[in-house]
Amino acid sequence: MPADRTPVLPELVVPEQTGQVHPERNVRDSLIYDLAPDIDEIRQIPVDLGLRPYRVFMVHVAWTGKRRGEGQPYETSRREILPMPKITNMDATTFMLRGYGLTEEGGIAVTDISLQFTEDDLTGKTPDLTDPEVARTGRRNAEFFWEVVEMRPTPPQTIPRRYVPRSVPNRKATGWRIGLVKQTGDRARGQTFNRTSA
Amino acid sequence: MDRMPRESYSRSASQDVRAAMGSALARYIEGLSFDTGDGGQPLKFAAVFSEWPSYLDRNVDPSACVLPGSWKYGPALLTPAFIEGTWEPVGMPGWGLWKTAEAEVEFELSLRATSPAERERLILGIEDAFQTTGREVNRILLELPTYYGLTARYSLLSGRVIDNEDQAMREQRDAVLTISAQADKVVLQPVTPLALNITIKSVGTSPS
Numbered sequence: 090m091p092a093d094r095t096p097v098l099p100e101l102v103v104p105e106q107t108g109q110v111h112p113e114r115n116v117r118d119s120l121i122y123d124l125a126p127d128i129d130e131i132r133q134i135p136v137d138l139g140l141r142p143y144r145v146f147m148v149h150v151a152w153t154g155k156r157r158g159e160g161q162p163y164e165t166s167r168r169e170i171l172p173m174p175k176i177t178n179m180d181a182t183t184f185m186l187r188g189y190g191l192t193e194e195g196g197i198a199v200t201d202i203s204l205q206f207t208e209d210d211l212t213g214k215t216p217d218l219t220d221p222e223v224a225r226t227g228r229r230n231a232e233f234f235w236e237v238v239e240m241r242p243t244p245p246q247t248i249p250r251r252y253v254p255r256s257v258p259n260r261k262a263t264g265w266r267i268g269l270v271k272q273t274g275d276r277a278r279g280q281t282f283n284r285t286s287a
Numbered sequence: 288m289d290r291m292p293r294e295s296y297s298r299s300a301s302q303d304v305r306a307a308m309g310s311a312l313a314r315y316i317e318g319l320s321f322d323t324g325d326g327g328q329p330l331k332f333a334a335v336f337s338e339w340p341s342y343l344d345r346n347v348d349p350s351a352c353v354l355p356g357s358w359k360y361g362p363a364l365l366t367p368a369f370i371e372g373t374w375e376p377v378g379m380p381g382w383g384l385w386k387t388a389e390a391e392v393e394f395e396l397s398l399r400a401t402s403p404a405e406r407e408r409l410i411l412g413i414e415d416a417f418q419t420t421g422r423e424v425n426r427i428l429l430e431l432p433t434y435y436g437l438t439a440r441y442s443l444l445s446g447r448v449i450d451n452e453d454q455a456m457r458e459q460r461d462a463v464l465t466i467s468a469q470a471d472k473v474v475l476q477p478v479t480p481l482a483l484n485i486t487i488k489s490v491g492t493s494p495s
Contacts, residue, residue, distance in 0.1 A: 158402025189399045190346030274401040
């Protein structure tokens with residue numbers, strides 16, 4: 090009498106032998122990536138209706154000195170996440186009264202991020218991590234962060250809030266989701282970094 | 288001769304001695320400029336609070352706070368100690384400050400920067416700011432405008448940098464410096480001039 094786990098049909102235990110199951114061979118040709126432009130068009134509908142009040146940017150800044158905080162900062166790249174993603178828990182960024190004044194702490198989750206972005210994009214490892222000629226995240230004088238800016242119909246301009254990823258981006262069926270944590274060092278209203286070509 | 292009314296005395300106090308020392312320290316720190324090392328615009332604190340801030344005091348980095356520490360009063364004096372230079376009007380029945388004890392406070396200057404480099408520059412600047420110019424001593428003198436215009440002495444005692452995995456992630460680069468301060472605790476009391484009368488008496492002579 091055979092043991093309990095002895096298969097009658099070996100292909101049921103090793104299904105890949107049949108050739109019917111296998112990893113995705115070409116991600117770009119998959120249905121979801123075929124539909125990605127259409128999904129983005131659908132995402133644009135709530136944006137056009139004014140239901141997405143926050144613009145979200147990924148920013149690289151370099152300093153003129155040898156490390157962060159030395160010299161003057163200048164922006165080397167700024168990429169907006171389009172279509173505008175969804176932030177459902179802005180109130181998870183809370184006020185804390187510290188000895189230095191009222192600070193903002195906590196974090197948010199950004200969802201419905203287009204599949205055109207990659208994990209490296211979202212964590213600041215692109216456009217270039219290592220090129221020594223370009224000040225990017227691989228250098229000690231460069232920094233990467235996200236900025237979330239509320240759109241409002243009346244002045245004054247809002248204060249851009251600064252975050253960094255606190256979790257590995259999670260690729261859901263039709264888009265990315267990522268958790269961000271609040272950083273200090275928000276720009277003042279209307280303040281810009283010196284723009285230079287990277 | 289009538290005594291000058293107390294209200295006419297030019298010195299006054301609107302804070303206790305500890306709070307006055309804290310306010311003077313905060314004003315001094317707020318007025319400091321820190322060299323950026325690259326010839327750029329000097330770095331300054333956006334705000335220095337002399338007490339725990341309130342809801343409307345939004346944080347703008349770099350900022351600092353003079354946190355109220357513990358304080359103590361020195362031993363009681365056996366004899367009254369009048370502070371020279373505080374008698375008004377001089378030589379007339381008036382008012383003056385009498386020292387009753389010496390108050391000693393340990394302030395914690397808590398500061399927040401947004402990068403280690405910025406924090407290092409701030410600490411370096413504060414270290415330099417507590418050396419009396421031309422005298423190589425770790426002490427400065429500051430006037431206490433809210434406490435009779437007296438003078439307090441300040442010196443750096445210790446410091447520590449506060450870094451951990453969470454604060455580094457948030458770029459909250461904090462440091463705490465402990466500063467010792469001493470000033471006279473005084474009381475405003477009447478001052479009465481001593482009337483010195485000299486009487487000469489001749490002994491052993493008889494009138495002619």
